Amino acid sequence: VPPVIGIVGGGQLARMLLAPAARLALPVVLLADPEDAAAPFCRDLIAGRPDAGGLRRLAEACDVLTVEHELVDLDTLAALEREGHVVRPSSATLGIAVDKARQRQVLGDHGIPLAPWALTDDPDRIAAFAGEHGWPLVLKPPRGGYDGRGVFVADDLAASRAVLAEVGGEVLVEPRLPIDVELSVLVARRPGGETAVYPAVETCQVDGMCREVLLPARVDADLEAEAEEVARRVAETIGSVGILAVELFVVDGRVLLNELAARPHNAGHVTIEGTVTSQFENHLRAVADLPLGDTAIRHPAVMVNVVGGDHDPLDHLPGALALRDVAVHLYGKSYRPGRKLGHVTATGDDLEEALRRAQGAAAALVEGSPT
Numbered sequence: 001v002p003p004v005i006g007i008v009g010g011g012q013l014a015r016m017l018l019a020p021a022a023r024l025a026l027p028v029v030l031l032a033d034p035e036d037a038a039a040p041f042c043r044d045l046i047a048g049r050p051d052a053g054g055l056r057r058l059a060e061a062c063d064v065l066t067v068e069h070e071l072v073d074l075d076t077l078a079a080l081e082r083e084g085h086v087v088r089p090s091s092a093t094l095g096i097a098v099d100k101a102r103q104r105q106v107l108g109d110h111g112i113p114l115a116p117w118a119l120t121d122d123p124d125r126i127a128a129f130a131g132e133h134g135w136p137l138v139l140k141p142p143r144g145g146y147d148g149r150g151v152f153v154a155d156d157l158a159a160s161r162a163v164l165a166e167v168g169g170e171v172l173v174e175p176r177l178p179i180d181v182e183l184s185v186l187v188a189r190r191p192g193g194e195t196a197v198y199p200a201v202e203t204c205q206v207d208g209m210c211r212e213v214l215l216p217a218r219v220d221a222d223l224e225a226e227a228e229e230v231a232r233r234v235a236e237t238i239g240s241v242g243i244l245a246v247e248l249f250v251v252d253g254r255v256l257l258n259e260l261a262a263r264p265h266n267a268g269h270v271t272i273e274g275t276v277t278s279q280f281e282n283h284l285r286a287v288a289d290l291p292l293g294d295t296a297i298r299h300p301a302v303m304v305n306v307v308g309g310d311h312d313p314l315d316h317l318p319g320a321l322a323l324r325d326v327a328v329h330l331y332g333k334s335y336r337p338g339r340k341l342g343h344v345t346a347t348g349d350d351l352e353e354a355l356r357r358a359q360g361a362a363a364a365l366v367e368g369s370p371t
């Protein structure tokens, strides 16, 4: 009998987890706000927040707890583990994945390639770092960033002081890297260590937010193998269970770790149409300790996010559905500028052509006409 999977969170990632859960008849209970994107599609909903009370109620209602976002009370998750509840990924893995500085501390010791970095709230230390590596620097609060919120470029010490004042604590300091391309590698891992690595995808960010994803990445085979090997080692080192997304920078032909997410990830939406088994299905399989699915490419594919503009994309759905060979995914969220409201995926052997098709479909949803 498969375990009841308790998912903390009800956003689009939970919503996309529900589709393969339904197909495999895996029982799911959500801890979410009834207004959340996934809530209308899950009968077993615990209305609440991911605080101590909410997590305890979810733990009582399921056999294995997992998360779709990182803003979770980790102390309570750790207490639940000590009481015998099953948490996948573990609170220890999540504690590393939610903190960009801890990722570097833990993984640097295990030979994962990193750019130079420092963790400090001292302007003198930042000045010394700039003396060594040059301006501009990139400053980030180690926790809580998403969609590029929490990535500050500082051109000089005055700008760095302003960032420190705004953040009100330590920041992760890095050089602004001359990035050739950004890659993400998704790793699915079971409790016993069985691991399935997805082919590296190429990600393009706009204003720090993931906007386009290409499967496969347009990099040579050696670099792709290096990226996948680094990601596999990261997953083993931090003992991840479920999907782990490893974001990488390519600088001077070598990969460097950017950051981790211990959950399904925007870079993996393209796996729904592009690979044999989607990241969502493999996340469920992994946390339920079921055999993992094949991660091989079924169709080369390109995903483009639908980011809120002046109109509700739902108004433009007929126009987007009239386009051939594009899969439309809308998250049912209220629209506002800059918010991720959905994504589209185009498949095809010619990746550049698929990219144009996906961009056209996203534009049709956002603006009402393909550009």
Ligand SMILES: Nc1ncnc2c1ncn2[C@@H]1O[C@H](COP(=O)(O)OP(=O)(O)OP(=O)(O)O)[C@@H](O)[C@H]1O
Pocket: 138, 140, 145, 146, 147, 148, 149, 150, 151, 174, 175, 176, 177, 178, 179, 182, 205, 208, 209, 210, 247, 258, 259
């Ligand atoms: N040191 C750096 N040098 C150059 N660009 C960087 C650097 N750090 C981050 N960036 C850019 O900013 C983007 C977002 O950074 P990061 O992944 O750390 O932030 P985030 O807000 O946590 O992201 P996410 O959108 O993945 O949740 C990166 O994908 C990259 O494009």
Ligand SMILES: [Mg+2]
Pocket: 247, 258, 259
């Ligand atoms: Mg990122």
